[in-house]
Amino acid sequence: MTHRETTGAEILIRGLAKSYGEHQVLSGIDLTVPAGSVTALLGPNGSGKTTTVSIASTLFPADSGSVTIDGHDTVTDARAVRSIIGVTGQYVAIDDLFTGRENLTLMADLRHLGRAAGRRRADDLLEQFDLTGAADRAVSTYSGGMRRRLDLAMTLVSTPRVIFLDEPTTGLDPRSRRVLWDIITGLAGDGVTIFLTTQYLEEADQLADRIAVLDHGHIVAEGTAAELKKRVHDSEVRLTFPDDEAFDSARRLLPSARPIVESHRLDIATDDTVSTIRTTLNLLDAADVEVADVHVHTPTLDDVFFALTGAPAEEPVETDADTSGAA
Numbered sequence: 158m159t160h161r162e163t164t165g166a167e168i169l170i171r172g173l174a175k176s177y178g179e180h181q182v183l184s185g186i187d188l189t190v191p192a193g194s195v196t197a198l199l200g201p202n203g204s205g206k207t208t209t210v211s212i213a214s215t216l217f218p219a220d221s222g223s224v225t226i227d228g229h230d231t232v233t234d235a236r237a238v239r240s241i242i243g244v245t246g247q248y249v250a251i252d253d254l255f256t257g258r259e260n261l262t263l264m265a266d267l268r269h270l271g272r273a274a275g276r277r278r279a280d281d282l283l284e285q286f287d288l289t290g291a292a293d294r295a296v297s298t299y300s301g302g303m304r305r306r307l308d309l310a311m312t313l314v315s316t317p318r319v320i321f322l323d324e325p326t327t328g329l330d331p332r333s334r335r336v337l338w339d340i341i342t343g344l345a346g347d348g349v350t351i352f353l354t355t356q357y358l359e360e361a362d363q364l365a366d367r368i369a370v371l372d373h374g375h376i377v378a379e380g381t382a383a384e385l386k387k388r389v390h391d392s393e394v395r396l397t398f399p400d401d402e403a404f405d406s407a408r409r410l411l412p413s414a415r416p417i418v419e420s421h422r423l424d425i426a427t428d429d430t431v432s433t434i435r436t437t438l439n440l441l442d443a444a445d446v447e448v449a450d451v452h453v454h455t456p457t458l459d460d461v462f463f464a465l466t467g468a469p470a471e472e473p474v475e476t477d478a479d480t481s482g483a484a
């Protein structure tokens with residue numbers, strides 16, 4: 158992959174509100190996306206993610222509040238903002254009847270790269286995004302994963318300092334998702350600011366330095382994945398016992414553990430799992446209490462979402478069977 162160093166720009170979102178008729182979609186959002194960071198806006202379907210990205214990328218104005226990128230207001234200084242951002246996720250720029258290469262060179266023309274430089278850039282991007290084999294096929298024959306990659310490549314024909322990725326992998330199979338994750342991680346390494354929306358907890362966890370959780374138009378939590386996980390509970394050492402007798406003895410020896418009676422399990426909250434396992438097993442061993450299984454549970458972002466919103470995050474259905482093996 159060829160990488161180019163970029164100076165990322167900061168995004169400041171202040172008091173952002175937007176309604177459609179009676180329906181308030183955003184209720185005054187504040188969010189700072191540091192320059193050069195990967196920040197994820199995590200939320201279920203309909204929580205307002207696309208609305209936030211659309212306003213921040215100058216597509217339409219908010220009812221109140223503001224977004225500034227590198228100090229430029231997205232309404233009063235939209236032209237300056239557009240010159241430093243790239244937006245992907247809506248395939249707006251892709252023409253299905255053209256090949257991947259033609260789409261890229263058209264974009265290069267649009268960006269005034271010049272004929273030779275434009276072709277070189279297209280070749281580089283096709284290679285970087287593993288599309289060289291499919292470069293001269295009409296985009297209408299591409300799989301979902303290939304289209305997502307081309308979409309992102311189109312954004313990179315110029316050198317944006319901020320990239321918006323609206324649900325970059327929704328509907329993709331796990332393999333295509335991983336390919337895109339690798340690409341996004343590579344871009345982040347180049348210094349560009351990445352603001353992505355996702356409904357996949359795992360995706361936010363994998364990619365983002367910072368995560369903001371959006372629920373019904375409010376940011377309900379913000380921080381690193383580790384910070385958010387800390388807000389739920391400590392890790393737990395979970396001990397399972399083979400029968401009633403062992404379970405009852407263990408409960409007497411470990412009165413502060415949380416019993417899950419139906420599965421003969423005791424959960425012990427701890428911030429030091431190793432020493433908890435050691436001392437607990439020694440204690441049980443000394444009392445001749447048999448243990449069937451020991452398991453460490455670290456809080457997941459799913460736990461965080463549940464703790465913050467009182468509801469599980471909806472997991473989207475896999476829809477795209479990627480046929481990019483032909484690429």
Ligand SMILES: Nc1ncnc2c1ncn2[C@@H]1O[C@H](COP(=O)(O)OP(=O)(O)OP(=O)(O)O)[C@@H](O)[C@H]1O
Nearest residue numbers: 177180182200201202203204205206207208209356
């Ligand atoms: N142009 C519009 N007119 C009316 N309502 C709209 C419009 N655009 C979005 N909405 C509504 O606003 C809410 C938030 O939509 P938005 O697309 O921002 O959510 P999202 O978090 O991106 O969800 P998804 O993951 O489904 O795309 C939804 O209830 C949606 O139906």
